[in-house]
Amino acid sequence: xxxxAELAAARIMxxxxxxxxxxxxxxxxxxxxxxxxxxSPLVLIAETAHGPRIExxxxxxxxxxxxxxxxxxxxxxxxxxxxxxxxxxxxxxxxLKRLAVWAQRWGPWAAIDPPDGLLVDVRAVAHLFGGEPALxxxxxxxxxxxxxxxxxxxxxxxxAAWALAHHGPERAILEPGEDAMARLAGLPVAxxxxxxxVLLVLRRLGLRRIGDLAGICRDALKRRFRDRVAEASxxxxxxxxxxxxxxxxxxxxxxxxxxxxRRLLEPIxxxxxxxxxxxxxxxxxxRELERRGEGARRLELGLWRVDGxxxxxxxxxxxxxxxxxHVARLFAxxxxxxxxxxxxxxxxxxxxxxxxxxxxxxNLAAGEPPGTSLAVCLDRLAVRLGSDAVRRPVxxxxxxPERAQRWQGPLEPEPASQEVLEFHARPLKLLDRPEPIAVLxxxxxxxxRQFRWRGGLHEVVRVEGPERIAPEWWRERGSxxxxxxxxxxxxxxxxxWIYRAGLIGDGRGGMPDWxxxxxxx
Amino acid sequence: xxxxxxxxxxxxxxxxxxxxxxxxxxxxxxxxxxxAPGNEGSGAAVALALALDAAAADDARSLLWVQDKAALxxxxxxxxxxxxxTLHSRVIHVAAATPEDALFALEEGLRCRDLAGVIGEIxxxxxxxxxxxxxxxxxxxxxxxxxxxxxxxxxARDLSAARMRWQVRAxxxxxxxxxPQAPGQPAxxxxxxxxxxxxxxxxxxxxxxxxxxxxxxxxxxxQAEVRAAGL
Numbered sequence: 001x002x003x004x005a006e007l008a009a010a011r012i013m014x015x016x017x018x019x020x021x022x023x024x025x026x027x028x029x030x031x032x033x034x035x036x037x038x039x040s041p042l043v044l045i046a047e048t049a050h051g052p053r054i055e056x057x058x059x060x061x062x063x064x065x066x067x068x069x070x071x072x073x074x075x076x077x078x079x080x081x082x083x084x085x086x087x088x089x090x091x092x093x094x095x096l097k098r099l100a101v102w103a104q105r106w107g108p109w110a111a112i113d114p115p116d117g118l119l120v121d122v123r124a125v126a127h128l129f130g131g132e133p134a135l136x137x138x139x140x141x142x143x144x145x146x147x148x149x150x151x152x153x154x155x156x157x158x159x160a161a162w163a164l165a166h167h168g169p170e171r172a173i174l175e176p177g178e179d180a181m182a183r184l185a186g187l188p189v190a191x192x193x194x195x196x197x198v199l200l201v202l203r204r205l206g207l208r209r210i211g212d213l214a215g216i217c218r219d220a221l222k223r224r225f226r227d228r229v230a231e232a233s234x235x236x237x238x239x240x241x242x243x244x245x246x247x248x249x250x251x252x253x254x255x256x257x258x259x260x261x262r263r264l265l266e267p268i269x270x271x272x273x274x275x276x277x278x279x280x281x282x283x284x285x286x287r288e289l290e291r292r293g294e295g296a297r298r299l300e301l302g303l304w305r306v307d308g309x310x311x312x313x314x315x316x317x318x319x320x321x322x323x324x325x326h327v328a329r330l331f332a333x334x335x336x337x338x339x340x341x342x343x344x345x346x347x348x349x350x351x352x353x354x355x356x357x358x359x360x361x362x363n364l365a366a367g368e369p370p371g372t373s374l375a376v377c378l379d380r381l382a383v384r385l386g387s388d389a390v391r392r393p394v395x396x397x398x399x400x401p402e403r404a405q406r407w408q409g410p411l412e413p414e415p416a417s418q419e420v421l422e423f424h425a426r427p428l429k430l431l432d433r434p435e436p437i438a439v440l441x442x443x444x445x446x447x448x449r450q451f452r453w454r455g456g457l458h459e460v461v462r463v464e465g466p467e468r469i470a471p472e473w474w475r476e477r478g479s480x481x482x483x484x485x486x487x488x489x490x491x492x493x494x495x496x497w498i499y500r501a502g503l504i505g506d507g508r509g510g511m512p513d514w515x516x517x518x519x520x521x
Numbered sequence: 522x523x524x525x526x527x528x529x530x531x532x533x534x535x536x537x538x539x540x541x542x543x544x545x546x547x548x549x550x551x552x553x554x555x556x557a558p559g560n561e562g563s564g565a566a567v568a569l570a571l572a573l574d575a576a577a578a579d580d581a582r583s584l585l586w587v588q589d590k591a592a593l594x595x596x597x598x599x600x601x602x603x604x605x606x607t608l609h610s611r612v613i614h615v616a617a618a619t620p621e622d623a624l625f626a627l628e629e630g631l632r633c634r635d636l637a638g639v640i641g642e643i644x645x646x647x648x649x650x651x652x653x654x655x656x657x658x659x660x661x662x663x664x665x666x667x668x669x670x671x672x673x674x675x676x677a678r679d680l681s682a683a684r685m686r687w688q689v690r691a692x693x694x695x696x697x698x699x700x701p702q703a704p705g706q707p708a709x710x711x712x713x714x715x716x717x718x719x720x721x722x723x724x725x726x727x728x729x730x731x732x733x734x735x736x737x738x739x740x741x742x743x744q745a746e747v748r749a750a751g752l
Contacts, residue, residue: 371634371665374583380629381615389616393601405601410583410613420602428562428569428604429597454560461693464703489704493693494561519597521566521707521728 009176011126013106014161015118015139016151017099021056021087023148024095033147034059041079044087045072055087089115100252106139109251117165119158119249126154136171158249159241160184163191163210180242185211192237198225202234213238258292258351260284267306267343271335274344278331281349282324295320295357301331303338304346311338315383318411319375320355326376330383378410395420399469401485401517402430424467425487427497427518434515437498441514444504448486451498453516458490466500481508487520495520542685542719544574544734550718551662552655552669554683559595559675563691563709565642568670570728572638573605575668582637584608585630587615589623591644596674605730611637620647624654631661631669641671646679656682678714686715692725710739 017023021044029037041061045052052072064079075082096112103110103120106129110120122135129135136152143150153164155174164172167187174183184191187210189202201224207213213221213234221235230236240247260281268274278301289296300314313334321327372380381390391407395417398404439451447463465486481502489495497518502508540546553571557564572584586599599614615630617623620643630639639662643650655671659682662669671683678686689712694705712723724736 369634371667372629372632374633374635377629377633377635378613381626384625385615385617385622389618390613391616392610392613393599394610395601401600401602407614414610426603427600428566430600430603431597432593456560462696462702462704464700487704489694493691493708493710494563495691495694495704495707518600518603519562520603520704521562521569 009123010156011121011123011132011154011176012156012158012161013120013122013135013139013152013154014113014158014165015103015120015143016162016165017096017116017118017143017148018151019056019149020096020116021092022058024088024092025056025085026058027147040083041066041081042083042085043072043075045084046087046089052084092116097252101254103139105142106135109253111249111251113162117162119161121251122154132173133171136173140171156180157241157243158247159193159237160243162193163187163241167191181211181214184241185209185214189213189234192234192241194234194237195232198228198232198234201225210238210241258285258288258294258296258354259348260288260350261346261348263346264344267345269340269343274335274338274340274347275328275332277347278335278349279324279328281347282327282331285327285349285351286322286324289322289351289354289357290359292354293356293358294351294354295322296327296351296353297355298351298353299327299331300350300352301334302346302348302350303344304348305340306342306345309341313338314352315379316353316387317375318378318382318409320357321375321379322357323376326379330379333380333383375411399472401426401469403472425464425520427487427495428521429519431517431519434499434517437514437516439498439500439514441500445484445500448488448498448514451514451516458492458494458496460488461491462489463487469499479508481506481512540719541722542713542716542736544736550668550684550716551666552659552683553671553685553687554655554681555670555672555687555689556676556678557672557674557689559644561691562596563689563707564672564674565596565599565640566707566728567687567689567709567711567726568640568672569605569608570726570734572640572668572670573607573728574734576637580637581611582635583611583613585613585615585626585633585636585639586642587617587623587626587630587639588642589617589620589644592642592672592674595644596642607730620649624649624658627658627669627671628661631658631667632665633667634665636667638668638670641669642674643671644674644676646673646676652680652682655680659683683715684717685713685719688712688714695727711736 025044026033026038031038038058039060041064042058043054043061043066044056046055054066054068054070054072054075056068057066061082064082066075066079066082072084093114096114100110100112100118103118107120107122107125110118113119126132126135129138132154136154139152140150151165153161153168153172155161155164156176160174160180163184164174174180189207189210190199191210218235225233239245262277262281296317297320298314298316300312303311313331315330315334378390390410392410393405394408394414396404396406397417435453437451437453439448441448448460450457450459463486466484469483469485471480471482483499483501485497485499487497496516497520498514498516500512500514502512504512555564555568593616599612601609604612615626617626623641623643627639627641630636658669689709692708692710694708697703697705706727706729709726711726713719713721723739725739727735
């Protein structure tokens with residue numbers, strides 16, 4: 001069979017879900033079409049630089065005059081009762097990927113066609129459903145049961161199927177032997193999957209239908225659009241539509257998580273046996289992960305008991321790993337206090353989150369160096385103390401000292417930040433909550449002379465300041481007071497960082513209070 | 522049992538080996554205890570200065586900093602803009618709820634080959650931190666070669682297996698060149714009251730990020746004052 005004959009034999013079903021965003025919102029609300037929350041006008045909005053823009057509207061919203069692409073303020077003038085919900089493009093894409101896997105019920109593979117379409121290969125499977133019209137009817141019915149509005153078409157190429165689904169008649173079918181150009185000539189040029197600016201150029205040139213392009217010499221078309229990327233060229237799209245050049249598609253393949261499980265002949269009730277089973281499972285899982293070239297970041301251990309109860313233990317690892325003994329040791333710390341009841345009959349270990357981890361060469365000569373690696377050490381700490389207890393400070397763009405650092409996981413990459421200008425000395429340690437102190441100072445804004453903190457009296461002999469830090473008005477309330485920071489040293493040589501909150505007569509409260517916030521080295 | 526800890530026949534006698542401590546004597550001592558008052562930052566600061574002094578200049582490994590809950594409340598959390606520049610992205614902080622958890626974290630840290638050092642802060646004299654626990658820490662530190670600096674804010678000098686024990690408090694800082702009214706570079710009065718390899722002594726320690734740790738002998742009158750204060 002030649003390549004062109006093979007292409008001619010291909011059958012692609014295009015599924016277009018024109019209301020995907022709103023259908024998904026309705027599924028999340030759990031209401032039927034036109035009922036409940038869907039009965040009143042509603043739009044999904046996205047935040048843009050020029051204010052909220054409407055991404056999708058339900059039927060009542062469309063009736064009220066809201067259109068996708070409109071500004072929310074304009075739609076509100078038409079319909080003041082319009083309700084809004086945020087659009088979620090990532091969620092829509094995730095749903096589309098799940099639908100692509102589900103759509104494999106009609107063909108061996110399916111690809112997503114973002115933002116709202118699917119392409120399913122239905123070559124040589126139509127007879128299982130009783131022919132292509134029956135296949136289309138079955139797909140539409142299945143999608144309607146799920147609550148999706150769908151338009152479908154089958155054609156020999158993805159381009160033609162897409163064009164028919166979006167711009168052709170309902171459930172259109174282009175037969176293999178049929179003349180595609182004659183059938184599609186009447187469709188608008190938008191059916192060629194082109195960018196809006198290319199469509200604008202074509203409209204200005206007076207080319208409105210696909211048939212209009214056929215009358216133009218190929219070289220002229222090629223020259224007119226040579227400065228654009230290949231996918232934006234009408235000539236390439238036309239060739240793809242007619243099957244003159246192949247169009248590779250990337251199918252969505254479901255990857256099941258790596259999993260190891262043991263059904264136990266005799267239910268186990270003792271801890272040593274359970275530890276042995278967990279160690280065996282960890283070895284099995286490590287082998288499976290090694291085959292895939294992955295390392296586990298989150299592991300879930302499920303224990304099924306004879307009396308129908310289940311218990312789950314999960315742990316997260318600081319870095320991707322497939323060391324079986326490390327995993328077994330971490331789970332051993334988590335299994336303390338487990339109630340085995342009448343016995344455990346099924347144990348399952350599953351890697352819920354994995355990251356690529358290429359196989360590494362073991363050190364043959366010296367063996368493993370003594371001690372543990374950093375990731376193993378951090379895992380053990382996190383399992384006993386909790387993952388919030390082990391963290392690393394990173395800087396954050398803020399003037400306020402307590403906001404200028406935040407905490408993140410110890411092995412996460414440090415976020416990019418601007419270099420800090422070190423005009424001022426900062427204390428070595430900061431108290432979680434600034435402690436109030438009683439200060440003797442020359443009003444209104446003189447240097448502190450002595451202060452009392454935690455019952456001790458400190459006589460200030462050296463001062464540097466004030467360093468004035470204004471409240472962040474874009475975040476805090478208007479009544480927040482500014483701070484004047486002083487770096488001080490008392491007669492004993494102890495160095496502190498204290499501040500006065502507010503000024504006398506700033507209209508934001510009475511006399512200013514003093515606080516001690518930091519301990520210098 | 523570790524035979525190297527026993528006095529060996531071939532070694533020179535103890536008084537000949539004993540050298541006065543000075544900055545830059547890296548290696549050897551891997552478990553130090555630093556007693557400090559809880560209402561100042563000197564304990565942690567001296568621990569950091571000694572850790573930086575002991576580590577190689579190009580060491581890029583992280584530093585584990587363990588605090589129990591009382592230490593967090595009493596002396597606050599490490600503050601990144603105030604840390605020495607070389608440590609900005611190298612500190613891993615562990616907030617342990619109890620002294621037992623803190624000791625566990627210290628020991629796990631000492632076993633890790635990817636750490637440049639471990640700093641612990643445990644307030645007072647908890648029951649968990651007895652001689653056995655400190656001996657465990659000393660053996661783990663010596664076995665894996667990771668230095669441990671255990672800060673003991675507001676603690677009494679109890680029994681301990683630490684190889685060097687310091688009593689530290691803040692000292693008046695030298696006046697800075699451009700603004701003599703301002704607090705200067707940090708200074709501490711440090712008394713080495715027990716050490717396995719060095720005779721006891723007392724110093725004024727100064728730490729500067731560029732020049733490193735500097736120790737000046739404390740004046741005799743100051744020592745008398747210190748003794749009179751009962752420290």
